Amino acid sequence: MSKLKAIKYIFSLVLLVFFAQSMAQDAPEPVVTDFGTGGTLISFWNGLSGSDGVTLNEMLGKFVEETPGVSVRTEIIDWGTLYPKLQTAFVAGEPPDVFIVHASEVAQFQSYGMLKDLSYLYDTNGGTLPSADFAQPGFNGVFVDGVPYGVPLDNHGRGTWANVGLFEAAGIEPHIPNNFDDLVAMLQQLTLDVNGNNAASADFDAANVAQWGTCMEWIYTDFESYLWQFGGSIISEDGKTATVNSEAAISALQRMHDLIYKYHVSPEPAGFDSWQSWAGGKVALVPTGTWFRNFAEDQTDIKGQALPAMQVGPNPGTWFGSHVFMIPAGLEGEKLAAVEKMILWVTDHQAMWAGSGQVPARISVQESLDPALYPSNITIGKTFQEYGHLEVVSKAILELQAALDPELGSALNNQKSIEDALNDANKRMQQVLDRNQ
Amino acid sequence: MQNSESSNAGKAVPKRYRLSLKTRETLAAYLFLLPFILLFSVFVIRATFYAIQMSFFDWTILKPIKPFIGLANYKELINDDVWWLALRNTLYFSIITVIGTSAVALAAALAINQPKVKGKEFFRVLLYMPSLLSVGVIGLTWVWLLNTQFGIVNYLLSFLGIRPINWLGNANLVIPALSLTTIWWGFGFPMLIFLAGLQGIPEQLYEAARIDGARTGQIFWRITLPLLRPTLLFITVTGFIAHFQVFGQPFIMTRGGPGRASYTVIFYLYEAAWRAFRMGYGSAIAVALAFIIIFFTLLQFRFIGRRVEY
Numbered sequence: 221m222s223k224l225k226a227i228k229y230i231f232s233l234v235l236l237v238f239f240a241q242s243m244a245q246d247a248p249e250p251v252v253t254d255f256g257t258g259g260t261l262i263s264f265w266n267g268l269s270g271s272d273g274v275t276l277n278e279m280l281g282k283f284v285e286e287t288p289g290v291s292v293r294t295e296i297i298d299w300g301t302l303y304p305k306l307q308t309a310f311v312a313g314e315p316p317d318v319f320i321v322h323a324s325e326v327a328q329f330q331s332y333g334m335l336k337d338l339s340y341l342y343d344t345n346g347g348t349l350p351s352a353d354f355a356q357p358g359f360n361g362v363f364v365d366g367v368p369y370g371v372p373l374d375n376h377g378r379g380t381w382a383n384v385g386l387f388e389a390a391g392i393e394p395h396i397p398n399n400f401d402d403l404v405a406m407l408q409q410l411t412l413d414v415n416g417n418n419a420a421s422a423d424f425d426a427a428n429v430a431q432w433g434t435c436m437e438w439i440y441t442d443f444e445s446y447l448w449q450f451g452g453s454i455i456s457e458d459g460k461t462a463t464v465n466s467e468a469a470i471s472a473l474q475r476m477h478d479l480i481y482k483y484h485v486s487p488e489p490a491g492f493d494s495w496q497s498w499a500g501g502k503v504a505l506v507p508t509g510t511w512f513r514n515f516a517e518d519q520t521d522i523k524g525q526a527l528p529a530m531q532v533g534p535n536p537g538t539w540f541g542s543h544v545f546m547i548p549a550g551l552e553g554e555k556l557a558a559v560e561k562m563i564l565w566v567t568d569h570q571a572m573w574a575g576s577g578q579v580p581a582r583i584s585v586q587e588s589l590d591p592a593l594y595p596s597n598i599t600i601g602k603t604f605q606e607y608g609h610l611e612v613v614s615k616a617i618l619e620l621q622a623a624l625d626p627e628l629g630s631a632l633n634n635q636k637s638i639e640d641a642l643n644d645a646n647k648r649m650q651q652v653l654d655r656n657q
Numbered sequence: 658m659q660n661s662e663s664s665n666a667g668k669a670v671p672k673r674y675r676l677s678l679k680t681r682e683t684l685a686a687y688l689f690l691l692p693f694i695l696l697f698s699v700f701v702i703r704a705t706f707y708a709i710q711m712s713f714f715d716w717t718i719l720k721p722i723k724p725f726i727g728l729a730n731y732k733e734l735i736n737d738d739v740w741w742l743a744l745r746n747t748l749y750f751s752i753i754t755v756i757g758t759s760a761v762a763l764a765a766a767l768a769i770n771q772p773k774v775k776g777k778e779f780f781r782v783l784l785y786m787p788s789l790l791s792v793g794v795i796g797l798t799w800v801w802l803l804n805t806q807f808g809i810v811n812y813l814l815s816f817l818g819i820r821p822i823n824w825l826g827n828a829n830l831v832i833p834a835l836s837l838t839t840i841w842w843g844f845g846f847p848m849l850i851f852l853a854g855l856q857g858i859p860e861q862l863y864e865a866a867r868i869d870g871a872r873t874g875q876i877f878w879r880i881t882l883p884l885l886r887p888t889l890l891f892i893t894v895t896g897f898i899a900h901f902q903v904f905g906q907p908f909i910m911t912r913g914g915p916g917r918a919s920y921t922v923i924f925y926l927y928e929a930a931w932r933a934f935r936m937g938y939g940s941a942i943a944v945a946l947a948f949i950i951i952f953f954t955l956l957q958f959r960f961i962g963r964r965v966e967y
Contacts, residue, residue: 304931332719490915491826619933630916
């Protein structure tokens with residue numbers, strides 16, 4: 221073998237090894253995890269693919285330790301894949317024994333006849349779960365025509381996270397002003413160009429921003445929060461009419477647009493990585509959710525502080541949802557008994573769930589949280605009870621979201637005017653509602 | 658023995674039926690094909706007809722009643738702005754990706770095919786390697802490479818004085834960016850096909866051209882490219898069929914955004930069937946796409962597909 225040929229082969233081998241190693245390193249965390257060796261195995265699907273899934277798995281580990289005879293196989297699947305997978309599993313007659321989706325989707329899944337009536341688990345019908353201890357308005361979300369089809373695990377929703385260091389550098393105490401003008405003024409102070417001029421300065425270079433006051437993260441939920449602040453909603457109370465092109469909606473979206481293009485305190489949303497930018501000290505106030513807690517704590521060089529959602533409209537208001545345990549309609553026997561044990565155990569140990577950043581669904585647990593350990597759960601959780609709005613409940617909520625979300629993106633990325641985007645969204649949403657009456 | 662033979666002598670011996678060699682070979686071929694045909698029938702042909710059937714129904718997967726609605730799904734499709742937008746995006750993506758992939762693959766094949774190039778096998782493997790990766794790996798890798806703030810592409814461009822480009826967040830750039838990703842991922846296979854095509858061109862033609870004083874450019878345009886026409890037809894037809902069904906890249910890299918700027922037909926089909934649970938409408942999208950692909954395939958045969966013999 222010539223020297224050149226030998227070098228080529230060695231180089232190829234090194235490349236292949238590097239390639240294989242990088243593939244192995246990039247392998248995702250296992251989505252399926254088994255807990256316990258008990259004889260009754262229950263399968264449990266959920267979409268908690270962030271740090272909240274880690275917390276839940278820790279809880280399940282403890283559950284099987286304390287519950288001989290039951291073992292649990294969890295499958296964590298991102299939400300976008302979980303819904304199609306649930307459909308096919310139900311059609312194939314092989315659904316999981318228990319699963320988690322959101323309260324806003326209970327009506328949709330119930331309309332397909334998938335869900336078991338869980339009235340018997342609550343004290344109002346002879347069970348042990350104390351109905352009065354579940355926080356409203358989140359608890360309402362599990363009911364369809366007065367029947368509960370789920371057990372809430374938490375309330376999770378929108379707030380903001382301040383980079384305290386950037387606030388201090390601007391001489392501002394971290395807080396959320398209660399009117400739009402003051403909010404803009406604060407965010408302008410926190411937005412700096414590459415020369416150190418803030419966005420209120422006449423010399424501010426909007427084309428070369430080094431530090432943003434805020435940014436857009438999950439546009440759909442923030443838009444809904446601001447829409448509620450203006451007194452609107454995406455659909456009418458009877459659920460039959462789309463109302464997303466109302467004056468309130470136009471005002472809410474216009475103010476979001478103004479933060480980007482008029483006041484230059486937020487970047488265009490598309491292509492902007494809000495979490496990494498916050499971690500890199502490039503954003504002072506990121507609008508995000510309760511689930512941000514562990515990410516924020518992982519950034520040890522940044523002092524973070526959870527705050528309520530920004531107030532863009534005349535009244536406070538924030539979006540929140542609820543993760544809910546549900547049981548397939550056909551589950552019976554030993555497996556049903558094991559699933560009930562698991563749900564009751566997790567519900568009784570919701571204090572552990574606070575470690576995920578989410579707000580436990582039970583009021584007694586919320587009240588027992590240590591403010592030193594769980595400041596974000598308490599600060600943001602309080603806003604859910606004071607002025608929170610549970611995600612709109614509809615038999616077609618997933619399709620409504622799919623109709624609205626891209627139009628909001630079009631408006632905020634200057635692809636469409638605000639009116640056109642909301643009119644187009646309204647037209648599609650009305651078609652969805654008409655089909656699902 | 659003798660007796661036995663004698664006793665049979667008076668009877669007519671039945672003629673043994675023998676299959677001809679051609680028939681036996683044909684039968685053997687079909688036997689070998691049988692497993693594939695069975696699987697193809699169950700998972701492709703049956704599924705295709707089932708999808709066509711579903712497209713005439715209001716078919717929500719979990720609803721027990723699935724009413725027949727005739728052509729209503731197709732009527733809705735014709736009036737659906739998002740469908741036309743997705744079709745336009747898909748056509749744009751397919752055209753630039755097919756052209757880009759063919760050009761890069763041909764350039765790579767020509768470079769590797771040069772007689773003076775050392776280590777052809779090594780480069781062949783090296784350039785083919787991206788094709789081995791899954792769309793998930795490719796998508797996530799390129800999301801980071803093209804990241805506006807932290808991506809290496811913008812970092813390298815900054816040395817040329819170019820300001821950060823919002824590759825995946827700009828409505829005008831997102832399809833070219835997805836196309837760029839796809840070209841990098843997929844040019845390895847057509848490169849191998851082009852290499853095979855190049856090696857099939859008789860050397861005498863090049864010798865004759867050189868004796869006649871033809872320059873390199875003339876040789877390429879007058880000999881190489883015309884004689885690669887069958888290869889080019891194969892690559893463009895299969896590439897177009899594949900790229901018209903693009904899904905993984907927009908699903909992983911942009912989720913169809915910004916707005917709906919990178920909605921493709923299959924992405925929209927996924928949204929309709931799996932997010933809105935409307936299998937009937939999703940099937941109508943699939944059937945319409947199949948006809949469109951057939952139309953464009955025939956068009957390519959018409960314009961590129963003249964038979965070349967040498």
